[in-house]
Amino acid sequence: MEKQALLDMLNRDIADEHAAIIRYLVHGYMEGEDTPLGASLISITREEMWHMHWLGLIIGKLGGEPNFTPAPYPYDPTSRATMLRSYIKYEEKLTPHYNEEVNKVDDLHIRRVLRREAWESSIHARKFQRKLDKLSPEEAAGLPGEESELPKELLDKLQAEVTSKYTEMLQHLRTSWVFQQDENMGWKIMDQAMEKMKHLAHFAEDIAEDGIRPEFKPGQIDKSIAIGLALKKALEDVQAARERHIKLREDSEVKKHSGLVINMDITIQQEEYQGAELEDWGKNKAKGDV
Ligand SMILES: [Fe+2]
Ligand SMILES: [Fe+2]
The missing domain is CATH 1.20.1260.10 (Ferritin, core subunit, four-helix bundle)
Incomplete structure (x- = not known):
């Protein structure tokens, strides 16, 4: 793969990881770090941060300019259940996506990183599914966020x-x-x-x-x-x-x-x-x- 094509590919991936970080972090903060769902979202966010970091290190090492514009993260904000279903869909798409990219690259380290991002995405999908299954009907239908008191x-x-x-x-x-x-x-x-x-x-x-x-x-x-x-x-x-x-x-x-x-x-x-x-x-x- 040509260097510029590789950099472009990694810079698209970094935008997807960046988008995932923001989505899960914001949702995690809204739930609160002291709630099981909030803690789990923030824990997954940390793994997305590593994903972004590994891609950024590779881009920098290749002499590229990292892209810091996050991609859109499509999700249905109707309820906790619809949000988690959107997350599962997002993560499930990334697994074949990264595996296809592995086949385009020769460098062993980059291949390992992409493969890892593939399987960790499928783990994330499973974790979100588990969270979805554990929600009570009220939690599933509800949304995080309470009454606003700060001016x-x-x-x-x-x-x-x-x-x-x-x-x-x-x-x-x-x-x-x-x-x-x-x-x-x-x-x-x-x-x-x-x-x-x-x-x-x-x-x-x-x-x-x-x-x-x-x-x-x-x-x-x-x-x-x-x-x-x-x-x-x-x-x-x-x-x-x-x-x-x-x-x-x-x-x-x-x-x-x-x-x-x-x-x-x-x-x-x-x-x-x-x-x-x-x-x-x-x-x-x-x-x-x-
Ligand atoms: Fe990721
Ligand atoms: Fe993920």
Whole structure:
């Protein structure tokens, strides 16, 4: 298979995995991590994250530009039962899809990854079927989400933070995949990307707990071709986010919700840590001794 055709194929697959991550994560947050269905959805989301990550690593290693636009995830939102049936259909389609792709590729690692994504998709279909079978008639007919109690203005602010953290996280994923050969910088940036996922969850969970569906729409992804520029952008982003969060923590509506205040406290301190690390890496990079 030609390299460009292979990159295009993997970039279509990454969009499907990205779509699955968002769908199961949002649904999981809406159910709540402390419910059996919510916990199971979030657990499957983690496997979809690996799927996306393996594809991204391959794309970056081949010198390609990873695609961060999620594909549409078609699902019937009428009830829990219809949603789970849509998920089963989605996963069942991916199994033959990935197996066909295995036959088009020679590289043994890529073949193993595609084959694994095929069989893990069929496991996901089985897991969703099991969840569907276990729902009570009321649960099956119902939908997640409760009465909304946070004011619209605050929800909008939290949603803006989800979008911003999500974009920063994707940006870090891109940097870690594209610059993976750059000593151990890929690893360090991936570590921060994981923390950004946690920050994103702080905001998204608060929205979902309020019965509102958090939205995952990526912003602009910077396509720096030098690691130094990518680090500079990352530092600017995290500093700007920290300043916004310090202000948001003082918001009178935020102060009424102790869970949010705790999440803001941890996010702000972690952002300070991330900023200091990035600053050092940037300096060392300039000196050429990371
Ligand atoms: Fe997957
Ligand atoms: Fe899956």
